[in-house]
Amino acid sequence: MADEKSLNFIEEIIENDIAAGVNDGRILTRFPPEPNGYLHIGHATSICLNFGLAKKYNGKCNLRFDDTNPVTEETEYVDNIKQDIKWLGFEWDNEFYASDYFEKLYGFAVRLIEKGLAYVDDSTAEEIAATKGSTVAPGSDSPFRNRSIEENLTLFSEMRAGKYKDGEKTLRAKIDMAHPNLLLRDPLMYRIKHAHHHRTGNDWCIYPMYDFAHGQSDSIEEITHSICTLEFIHHRPLYNWFIEQLGIFPSRQFEFARRNLTYTVMSKRKLLQLVNEQHVAGWDDPRMPTISGMRRRGYPAVALRQFSDTVGIAKRENIVDIGLLEFYVRENLNKSTDRVMAVLDPLKLVVTNYELDGEVFEIENNPETPNGTRSVPFSRELWIEREDFMEVPAKKYFRLAPGNLVRLKGAYIVRCEGCKKAEDGTIEEVYCTYLPESKSGNDTSGLSVKGTIHWVSTKDAITAEVRLYDRLFRVEDPSSEDGDFKEYINPDSLNVLPAVYIEPALQRAVAGESYQFMRKGYFCVDSESTPGKLVFNRTVTLKDAWAKEVKRN
RNA sequence: AGUUCGAUGGUGUAACGGUAGCACCACAGACUCUGACUCUGUUAGUCUAGGUUCGAAUCCUAGUCGGACUACCA
Numbered sequence: 187m188a189d190e191k192s193l194n195f196i197e198e199i200i201e202n203d204i205a206a207g208v209n210d211g212r213i214l215t216r217f218p219p220e221p222n223g224y225l226h227i228g229h230a231t232s233i234c235l236n237f238g239l240a241k242k243y244n245g246k247c248n249l250r251f252d253d254t255n256p257v258t259e260e261t262e263y264v265d266n267i268k269q270d271i272k273w274l275g276f277e278w279d280n281e282f283y284a285s286d287y288f289e290k291l292y293g294f295a296v297r298l299i300e301k302g303l304a305y306v307d308d309s310t311a312e313e314i315a316a317t318k319g320s321t322v323a324p325g326s327d328s329p330f331r332n333r334s335i336e337e338n339l340t341l342f343s344e345m346r347a348g349k350y351k352d353g354e355k356t357l358r359a360k361i362d363m364a365h366p367n368l369l370l371r372d373p374l375m376y377r378i379k380h381a382h383h384h385r386t387g388n389d390w391c392i393y394p395m396y397d398f399a400h401g402q403s404d405s406i407e408e409i410t411h412s413i414c415t416l417e418f419i420h421h422r423p424l425y426n427w428f429i430e431q432l433g434i435f436p437s438r439q440f441e442f443a444r445r446n447l448t449y450t451v452m453s454k455r456k457l458l459q460l461v462n463e464q465h466v467a468g469w470d471d472p473r474m475p476t477i478s479g480m481r482r483r484g485y486p487a488v489a490l491r492q493f494s495d496t497v498g499i500a501k502r503e504n505i506v507d508i509g510l511l512e513f514y515v516r517e518n519l520n521k522s523t524d525r526v527m528a529v530l531d532p533l534k535l536v537v538t539n540y541e542l543d544g545e546v547f548e549i550e551n552n553p554e555t556p557n558g559t560r561s562v563p564f565s566r567e568l569w570i571e572r573e574d575f576m577e578v579p580a581k582k583y584f585r586l587a588p589g590n591l592v593r594l595k596g597a598y599i600v601r602c603e604g605c606k607k608a609e610d611g612t613i614e615e616v617y618c619t620y621l622p623e624s625k626s627g628n629d630t631s632g633l634s635v636k637g638t639i640h641w642v643s644t645k646d647a648i649t650a651e652v653r654l655y656d657r658l659f660r661v662e663d664p665s666s667e668d669g670d671f672k673e674y675i676n677p678d679s680l681n682v683l684p685a686v687y688i689e690p691a692l693q694r695a696v697a698g699e700s701y702q703f704m705r706k707g708y709f710c711v712d713s714e715s716t717p718g719k720l721v722f723n724r725t726v727t728l729k730d731a732w733a734k735e736v737k738r739n
Numbered sequence: 740a741g742u743u744c745g746a747u748g749g750u751g752u753a754a755c756g757g758u759a760g761c762a763c764c765a766c767a768g769a770c771u772c773u774g775a776c777u778c779u780g781u782u783a784g785u786c787u788a789g790g791u792u793c794g795a796a797u798c799c800u801a802g803u804c805g806g807a808c809u810a811c812c813a
Contacts, residue, residue, distance in 0.1 A: 194752095728775050
């Protein structure tokens with residue numbers, strides 16, 4: 187029985203094209219970022235789609251930077267975008283830039299002028315907007331619409347030569363000022379910008395608009411399937427118009443719905459605001475939905491790929507639960523990470539009947555994917571998690587409480603004998619006795635206890651800074667709420683614990699590594715971490731049935 | 740209002756005229772030297788109204804609701 191995965195609508199189109207022999211079955215896609223910001227999880231979907239399609243259908247995928255606006259674009263962004271794509275696990279066939287085609291594009295523009303399909307307009311931006319009409323009213327012709335071909339040719343070459351100031355003139359396609367599709371009301375093809383370009387320097391002072399660059403670049407590269415997001419659907423007639431009038435290779439555009447995620451924002455404009463106004467520490471802040479932020483947070487690349495695959499593509503608006511991404515993050519980290527013990531909120535536990543100087547236990551690193559053991563020192567005084575003790579235990583609580591038995595992970599079973607309290611009632615120390623015959627791996631006590639807690643020996647512990655990250659926003663969809671989206675930033679999205687006690691084996695942890703802090707979550711070593719000052723980021727918590735139980739009551 | 744795209748459990752996505760399925764979430768239980776993982780089970784869906792058909796989520800008609808478009812950004 188064929189258990190084939192069903193095709194998404196773009197795969198159907200491609201398979202139909204292959205069956206029909208379109209382009210002899212050749213498949214060439216492209217991923218076309220503008221280098222004016224960092225890539226986010228939405229781009230990851232597009233990357234997985236374009237590169238994935240190429241791979242699946244024996245085709246290729248180009249990386250093409252859509253760098254037609256020199257004032258917002260920077261080389262820094264180019265470098266980071268390339269790094270992000272590689273990290274996600276994809277390789278491009280060619281690395282191209284729309285700016286590589288400036289000369290060709292100029293030639294295309296001249297060709298359209300010669301065909302009487304483009305003209306130089308002296309109107310100001312305001313005048314052009316005013317004559318554009320509206321969704322319900324037609325626009326009106328520019329007074330410069332009927333210049334002669336010769337005059338247009340001269341003017342356009344003067345524009346290129348730098349004879350005019352920014353905004354003084356534009357080149358427009360001559361289509362129809364009454365067209366119901368606003369984009370076809372004589373769209374701008376070129377504008378004047380005396381600005382330095384990250385690649386072409388000062389060679390040009392006129393730059394093509396998106397609509398006159400993207401489709402033509404696709405065509406120059408002979409892209410077969412140009413896949414973009416839904417908001418470009420209105421551009422498709424224009425995309426096709428330029429290609430037809432120019433008589434160049436007929437790339438075709440297909441649109442799918444962009445992915446939205448709960449508890450975050452995705453527009454580059456908003457992300458840039460978060461960075462510039464320092465609500466976050468940068469584009470790669472672990473709270474950001476950027477690929478670099480997620481990488482720094484400790485999300486495995488494979489989790490992003492699985493997430494993209496599961497979510498799939500379609501044409502309807504959507505907002506995907508961030509919990510689904512977190513599911514894949516946990517699923518992968520559960521298999522791959524070594525378990526270690528770290529006490530985030532310390533409370534001292536004294537094993538009153540422990541007479542030895544100490545012992546060293548060998549504790550297994552990873553029960554899911556066996557990966558050896560490590561040495562963990564044990565002694566009379568330990569740090570345990572404050573929440574693992576209750577003087578008056580709640581219903582169903584099976585950790586430490588007077589009279590209760592609990593297993594110290596990898597060591598002994600202990601019985602809680604009491605605690606010491608400060609004047610204000612704060613618990614200062616917990617006392618217990620251990621059962622020597624319950625030694626881990628050699629337990630002859632015959633007891634089975636319900637609870638196991640983690641611990642770190644006080645005299646052997648080392649410290650690390652731990653950064654507890656939570657969702658950046660307090661509401662599911664900040665963009666759809668009233669007022670400014672920044673009002674909905676979660677004030678507790680970052681909680682820095684300056685000196686968490688961790689087991690000494692972690693001294694050699696290096697940046698980028700991930701660990702499971704037992705019972706607390708997955709943590710990765712931050713890029714700022716050094717052997718002298720270890721820094722861990724919380725990637726994601728473990729699922730916590732007890733926390734849920736507490737919340738319920 | 741014009742153009743245009745869309746509508747399947749809480750979320751995302753299948754079913755292409757023939758038993759509405761999968762994943763996440765939620766809930767209940769089993770297991771557990773992580774209240775994790777794993778395992779078992781449960782709740783819950785075709786926007787509405789007509790029509791075509793033996794049979795409609797699927798085709799047709801009308802309506803409802805939602806998104807996108809009116810930058811010298813992409």
